[in-house]
Each structure stands twice: as structure tokens, then as C-alpha cells.
Amino acid sequence: MSFCLFVNFTIKRYTYAMLHSKLSRYTLAFGIIVIASFALYPAAQGEKSLLIWLLLALIVSAATLTIKEK
Amino acid sequence: MPFLATLPIIIILILMVGYRWGAARAGAAGYISAFIIAIAFFGASTKVLAYAHTKAILLSFDVLYIIWTAYLLYRVSDEAGAIEIIGEALRQLTSDKGMQAILIGWVFASFLQGTGGFGVPVAITAPLLIGLGFSPLAAVVIPTIGHGWAVTFGSLGSSFNALISATNLDAGYLAPSSALFLGLAALPTGLMVVHAANGWSAVKRLVAKVLIIGTVMGGTQYFVAVNLGLWNIGSFAGGVAGLVVGVAIAYWSEASQKHTRRSAPSTGGKIIDAKRLFIALSAYLILILFTVGILLAPPLFVPEIKKTLGEFAIQLSFPETITSAGYISPAGANKAIPIFTHTGAILLYSSAAAFVIYKRAGLYTKNAGKKILSQTARKMVTSSLSIVLMVAMAMVMQQSGMTEALAQGLANAVGVAFPFFAAWIGALGAFMTGSNTNSNVLFAALQMRTSELLAYSVPIILAAQTAGASVGSVLAPAKLIVGASTAGMEGKEGIALRAVIGYGGGLILFISLLTVLAVIFQ
Numbered sequence: 001m002s003f004c005l006f007v008n009f010t011i012k013r014y015t016y017a018m019l020h021s022k023l024s025r026y027t028l029a030f031g032i033i034v035i036a037s038f039a040l041y042p043a044a045q046g047e048k049s050l051l052i053w054l055l056l057a058l059i060v061s062a063a064t065l066t067i068k069e070k
Numbered sequence: 071m072p073f074l075a076t077l078p079i080i081i082i083l084i085l086m087v088g089y090r091w092g093a094a095r096a097g098a099a100g101y102i103s104a105f106i107i108a109i110a111f112f113g114a115s116t117k118v119l120a121y122a123h124t125k126a127i128l129l130s131f132d133v134l135y136i137i138w139t140a141y142l143l144y145r146v147s148d149e150a151g152a153i154e155i156i157g158e159a160l161r162q163l164t165s166d167k168g169m170q171a172i173l174i175g176w177v178f179a180s181f182l183q184g185t186g187g188f189g190v191p192v193a194i195t196a197p198l199l200i201g202l203g204f205s206p207l208a209a210v211v212i213p214t215i216g217h218g219w220a221v222t223f224g225s226l227g228s229s230f231n232a233l234i235s236a237t238n239l240d241a242g243y244l245a246p247s248s249a250l251f252l253g254l255a256a257l258p259t260g261l262m263v264v265h266a267a268n269g270w271s272a273v274k275r276l277v278a279k280v281l282i283i284g285t286v287m288g289g290t291q292y293f294v295a296v297n298l299g300l301w302n303i304g305s306f307a308g309g310v311a312g313l314v315v316g317v318a319i320a321y322w323s324e325a326s327q328k329h330t331r332r333s334a335p336s337t338g339g340k341i342i343d344a345k346r347l348f349i350a351l352s353a354y355l356i357l358i359l360f361t362v363g364i365l366l367a368p369p370l371f372v373p374e375i376k377k378t379l380g381e382f383a384i385q386l387s388f389p390e391t392i393t394s395a396g397y398i399s400p401a402g403a404n405k406a407i408p409i410f411t412h413t414g415a416i417l418l419y420s421s422a423a424a425f426v427i428y429k430r431a432g433l434y435t436k437n438a439g440k441k442i443l444s445q446t447a448r449k450m451v452t453s454s455l456s457i458v459l460m461v462a463m464a465m466v467m468q469q470s471g472m473t474e475a476l477a478q479g480l481a482n483a484v485g486v487a488f489p490f491f492a493a494w495i496g497a498l499g500a501f502m503t504g505s506n507t508n509s510n511v512l513f514a515a516l517q518m519r520t521s522e523l524l525a526y527s528v529p530i531i532l533a534a535q536t537a538g539a540s541v542g543s544v545l546a547p548a549k550l551i552v553g554a555s556t557a558g559m560e561g562k563e564g565i566a567l568r569a570v571i572g573y574g575g576g577l578i579l580f581i582s583l584l585t586v587l588a589v590i591f592q
Contacts, residue, residue, distance in 0.1 A: 030451065
């Protein structure tokens with residue numbers, strides 16, 4: 001139980017720190033866009049529409065994260 | 071439809087110029103708007119969007135590979151104090167204000183643009199000029215104008231590479247017109263630099279020297295980019311040739327003036343000996359050696375190794391896609407990205423070799439390598455994200471038929487006057503994004519399609535695009551901020567912009583007129 005709480009706390013702390021530093025936010029957004037864009041190629045070749053929508057949503061979310069000022 | 075297709079570009083323009091957003095944030099807003107418009111009004115399917123994004127990431131990598139490693143080479147040299155040594159040596163050459171502006175604000179700034187870019191030419195040369203007694207405003211204005219002609223083939227050709235990738239046209243087809251326009255633009259640039267430094271009297275006094283140096287720089291850039299095919303070192307080679315000729319002219323002028331006075335006035339600073347200067351220049355000598363060895367002269371390296379290295383390339387084939395509105399993107403492959411013989415790879419090898427030389431010469435402090443890498447990574451995150459988002463927006467627009475609609479609208483609106491406006495479109499793209507590369511990514515396909523629709527020469531119109539963007543990028547607020555920061559002009563960027571806008575506008579007008587003449591006499 002305490003281990004789960006610790007993991008939960010750590011994830012929350014790092015997520016908070018990442019989203020509140022411009023450099024970390026930009027790094028995260030860049031990483032998501034790169035990985036998702038490459039993953040779109042096999043998804044499109046396999047005609048997996050649902051996966052394509054999911055990956056596109058991830059890229060748009062990363063772009064939205066970039067717009068966020070603080 | 072053309073209005074809807076323009077909307078993402080208008081959004082970027084308003085956010086960057088009106089609200090002073092950075093390129094990454096504005097690029098994200100532009101990308102999201104293009105994404106929504108492509109789905110809602112242009113009938114882009116999941117497949118169209120998926121392939122557009124994969125093409126975008128490949129194009130981005132092709133461009134970023136050069137940008138990352140060019141900045142790394144600059145940091146390797148700067149951390150060793152090499153840039154300071156070269157600048158100091160130039161400073162001590164002449165006491166003539168106009169000649170100092172030529173050597174530091176035009177020739178040395180162009181050389182720095184050839185290797186690094188990203189606001190570095192102004193950031194480095196402005197303090198040198200202030201040290202020579204120039205006002206902070208003049209110290210920002212002179213190098214800002216001075217390196218505008220060298221941007222497209224500068225930064226190891228990253229902007230020209232973007233032009234090639236965005237249009238999928240051959241470098242040999244695009245380079246002659248682009249190198250000619252930019253080489254000719256170097257001449258008025260030199261005169262403007264002298265005017266900004268010392269007024270019309272200096273222009274009259276130094277016009278011959280400016281014409282000689284400008285012809286050498288522009289001519290060398292043309293020869294290297296077109297005749298040798300080494301477009302990635304076009305500006306760099308032009309800068310090196312300019313330094314050699316400029317230093318010789320300054321030395322000769324100073325020696326002849328010594329007859330009329332007892333001693334040369336001191337310009338201050340440490341005396342630079344030849345050995346220190348040679349070590350400082352070693353990073354760039356290595357770059358020339360690697361570039362010529364890998365790209366030009368096979369006998370310098372084992373041909374089998376070169377061939378094997380060239381085989382490791384990233385290239386994907388894409389099927390034909392069609393939107394529900396009926397716009398067809400033909401099947402084809404992206405431009406191959408040879409991992410080990412790419413310009414980015416050459417820069418990486420040069421950076422590693424230069425680091426070893428500087429380290430052996432004792433020019434680094436402890437943990438210099440770590441510092442160089444962490445500063446390069448930090449500096450590159452924002453520009454990488456902005457390029458990826460701008461490219462993604464451009465690719466979504468292209469693949470969904472938005473660029474086609476925009477080109478149709480533009481062709482209808484300006485008609486035969488299009489060649490006059492091509493350079494201004496390129497300049498606008500660079501002004502709002504702060505980058506010649508981004509402008510080429512955004513507008514090159516549009517300009518190409520519009521010129522095809524109006525039956526104008528594609529390489530001439532694309533030369534106007536990239537030459538206009540080259541000059542427009544140095545006027546961008548994003549770049550002026552970097553330059554102003556080292557000259558003690560923080561918060562006074564508006565004053566600097568007002569001072570450079572006339573010179574920049576004059577240069578873009580010059581390129582527009584060249585374009586009109588080129589399409590008339592082609």
C-alpha cells in the first residue's frame with residue numbers, strides 16, 4: 001500500500017515538474033510528436049483507423065502542450 | 071476555400087507579430103488550425119493525415135540534423151575561445167571605421183552565418199563593434215544587415231536543404247538562380263553596412279573595396295554551390311574567401327596609410343599570434359577537409375567506405391492518397407537521408423575532431439565537453455519543436471490540398487505581377503517565423519505551384535522565395551532579440567527594428583527587381 005502511494009506521489013511530482021518547466025514541456029512535446037509521427041506510417045499501411053486517430057490525438061495534445069504558457 | 075487555406079498562416083502572423091509569441095507556440099497554433107481545417111473543409115482522411123505527419127517528421131529530421139550539428143560545431147569552437155580569437159585578430163587589423171564595419175559586420179558575420187547562424191553572427195560581432203567605439207544601435211544594425219545575404223547557404227545549407235526537401239527538386243536545378251540572386255545581393259549589402267557605419271562619405275570612399283569583396287564572396291558562393299555542387303558550404307566558402315581578400319585589402323590600406331602618420335592607432339585588446347589564430351581556425355579547416363573529402367573528392371577517402379557509408383539512408387515510399395474533396399497526392403518516396411554522409415554527419419565528425427584538437431591545445435576548462443553538449447541540447451529544444459510543428463503544418467496543408475487552393479488564389483489575385491511578390495512572400499514567412507528554413511518549409515511548395523500555374527520559371531521563383539527569406543529572417547524580431555541582448559539593447563529591439571527595416575526593405579526590393587528581370591530575360 002505504502003509502495004503504491006510512493007509510486008503515485010513520485011509520478012505526480014515528476015509530471016508536475018515536467019509540465020511546469022518550459023524546457024521539459026517542449027522536450028516532452030517534441031518526443032511525443034516524433035514517436036507518434038513515425039508510428040503513423042505502419043498504422044497507415046495496416047489501415048488501422050482507430051490507432052491512427054489515437055496517434056493523431058497524441059500529436060495534437062503535444063501541440064496544445066506547446067501553446068500552454070505556464 | 072483560398073481564405074480558409076490562408077488561415078493557419080494568418081494565425082501564425084498575428085500571434086508572432088501582434089502578440090509576440092515564440093515560433094514554437096505560434097507554430098503549434100498554426101498546426102492545430104491547419105489540422106482542423108484540413109479535416110473539416112478539405113476532406114482529409116486518416117490516411118492522408120497519417121502520411122502527411124510521417125513525411126513531416128522525415129523532412130524535419132533532414133533539416134534538424136544540420137541545425138543540431140552546426141550549432142554543436144559552433145559551441146565546440148566558442149567554448150575553446152576560438153571565435154573570440156578570430157574576432158580579436160580582425161579587430162586589430164585596421165583603424166578605419168568603415169573598413170572595420172566591412173571586416174567584422176559584413177565579412178566575419180557572413181562567415182559565422184556560414185558555419186552557425188541562429189542569431190550568432192550578430193550576438194558575437196555586436197560586442198566587438200562596441201569595443202571599437204560603435205554605438206550599440208550601429209553595432210546591432212551593421213551585422214544584422216551584413217549577414218542577410220548569407221543565410222540560405224549558411225548554417226551549412228540548412229535553409230537550402232529545406233527548399234530541396236519541401237519541393238522534392240534537385241539541388242543542381244535550384245542552386246544556380248538562388249546563388250546568383252544572393253551573390254548579387256551581397257553587393258548592396260556591403261554598401262549598406264558601410265553607410266550604417268559611417269554615412270555616405272564612407273560609401274564613396276570604400277565603394278571599390280566593397281565591390282571587390284562582395285564580388286569575391288558572392289562569386290565564391292556561386293562557384294562552390296553551383297560548379298562544385300557543395301551548396302552546404304556555399305556561404306562558409308564565401309565568408310572564408312571574403313576574410314582572405316578583406317584582410318589583404320585592410321592590411322594593404324593600413325600599410326599605405328602608415329606612410330602618412332607616425333604610428334598606427336591602437337585598437338586595444340590582446341595581440342593575437344599566428345599559432346593561436348591557426349589553432350582557433352582548425353575547426354573550420356577540418357570542416358573544409360571533411361566536406362571536400364566526403365562530398366567532392368572520392369580519392370581522398372577509400373571509395374568502398376564512402377559507398378558503404380552512403381548506403382545507410384532513411385527513405386520511405388508513400389502510396390497515392392486522395393482526399394474526399396478529390397485532391398490527389400501522387401505516390402513517391404521522400405528525399406533519401408544518408409545518415410553517415412549527410413551534411414549533419416560531416417558537421418558531427420568535424421565537431422569531434424575539433425574538440426580533440428582544442429582539448430590537446432589546452433583550450434578547454436574542466437567538464438567542457440559536458441557543458442557543450444548540455445548547452446547545445448538546451449538551445450536546440452525550442453527551435454527543433456518549432457521546426458517540427460511548422461513542417462507538420464506545411465505537410466498537412468500540402469497533402470490535403472490547402473497549398474493548392476492557396477496557390478490558385480494567389481495566382482488569381484496577383485496574376486502576371488507574381489514574380490515581383492515572390493521575394494516578399496519569402497521575406498514575410500521568414501520575418502514571422504524568424505527563420506529562412508521555416509519560410510522555405512511554409513511557402514516553397516506554394517511558390518512552386520503558383521509559378522507552375524502561371525507558367526513562370528520554377529527555379530527563378532524559388533530563388534526569389536529563398537533570397538527574400540534570407541534577408542527577411544535577419545529582420546525578424548526573434549533574431550533581433552538575440553543580437554540586441556549582447557549589445558546592451560535589451561528592451562530596445564523596436565528601435566533596432568526601425569533602424570534595419572529600411573535597409574532590409576531595400577534589399578528585398580532589389581531581389582524583387584532581379585526576379586522580374588530574370589523572368590523577362592530568361
